[in-house]
């Protein structure tokens with residue numbers, strides 16, 4: 187059973203066996219020629235010779251002639267049977283080689299054409315698994331076809347992401363630019379008064395543009411893996427305390443409670459403090475933005491295997507179940523106008539996910555539904 191499997195999965199074995207088959211056919215044909223064709227050809231030649239030599243020769247040279255004739259006929263019989271054997275062997279060799287090369291060359295040619303198509307930008311191109319390999323363990327050619335299809339999948343995905351990103355960025359830039367342009371035209375035409383609130387409006391939109399560009403830069407760095415991380419052992423409580431201190435005033439201003447419930451005894455985590463600080467600021471900033479006045483935000487942490495799990499829980503507007511899987515996708519917002527008013531660019535959580543994953547952890551969200559608050563959790567590795 188294992189031998190059959192090994193044979194199915196190894197192209198080298200298949201080629202080797204095909205050669206063995208050709209050689210075996212040659213041997214069988216030669217043996218059959220020796221057993222069946224040679225004696226009959228020989229008797230045919232001897233019979234023909236007897237017909238010619240019915241009258242016995244008068245002189246004594248008869249036996250010498252007979253011997254020479256016999257030898258010549260024997261040679262002819264052998265040549266005839268060898269020629270037949272060679273023809274049969276040639277046909278067998280050509281058909282086995284044609285079969286084998288068709289099995290090898292055809293898929294390679296198909297892959298060559300497909301790769302040319304992909305290089306020309308047709309990312310939907312895929313190759314079929316070489317014949318008879320569906321459902322079985324593929325050999326090297328089958329694996330090459332699978333790898334080719336995987337590569338094409340990734341290229342297609344990257345290309346789609348690139349297109350979507352360009353569309354999204356253009357869309358994100360359009361809104362503030364239209365506002366700035368409209369306000370400026372109003373000022374030039376004298377329709378809008380040259381007053382403080384008009385300039386502030388223009389300034390706000392320009393700041394939004396700047397934030398968007400800054401976030402996009404950060405995202406591109408995080409996604410390309412060019413961000414430098416300097417991991418050091420840090421106490422979870424210190425991380426959270428510092429982040430809370432930076433947002434304390436804003437929480438007070440909005441009238442939202444901020445509760446740090448991180449226990450002191452937790453082990454240190456091995457992270458770049460600045461990067462994780464950015465994640466905490468993003469989550470605490472979002473919690474503040476989506477929690478109305480009078481609400482409360484809690485930060486807790488617990489140890490879980492080799493990780494410390496942080497959770498930021500708010501009792502704010504909550505998130506509908508259908509939106510949860512898209513929250514970490516760039517430019518995704520549940521309520522676009524609400525997020526924009528708060529200055530959000532829609533990439534904060536995407537950056538947070540990149541930073542957490544680059545730190546060796548993972549991030550996820552849970553919400554019981556609209557109006558029922560949300561909990562964003564992430565893990566960080568414990569320092570050894």
Ligand code: ADP
Pocket residue numbers: 468472473476500502503504505513518519520521525526529530531532533534535536560
């Ligand atoms: P934004 O800049 O729009 O806040 P994020 O990537 O940080 O971008 O968040 C994406 C979206 O996730 C937000 O627009 C909002 O709809 C939703 N969201 C994030 N945090 C919360 C939260 N704590 N409560 C409810 N919705 C949230």
